[in-house]
Amino acid sequence: MFALVIQDGVAFAHQKQKEATIVSGMSIEIDSKDKAVIIAPRSESRVLEALAVPTSGAKFPVDTLVVITAEAEAIAAKRPNKQ
DSSP states (O other), X not given: OEXXXXXXXXXXXXXXXXXXXXXXXXXXXXXXXXSEEEXXXXXXXXXXXXXEEEGGGSHHHHHHHHHHHHHHHHHHXXXXXXX
C-alpha cells in the first residue's frame, strides 16, 4: 500500500506496510473559525479520527484524491470481477 504524504505543499509517495481501514462514509465541514476543512471518516469496524486540513492548503489534497480515485476506478474496470 502506498500513502501520499503532503508536507509543506510537497507530496511524497510513502510505502506503508500496515492494513488500511475501509471508510464506509464521511462528513466534511468547515471548522467554527473557518480555518480548516474537517474530514470525519466513518467505518463499520471502528471509530476513525477526524482530519483537519487548513483551508489554505486544502485544494491540493482534494484534487489529488479526485485524480487517484479516477485512476483506481479505471484500473478496477480493467480487472475481472472478484467476488
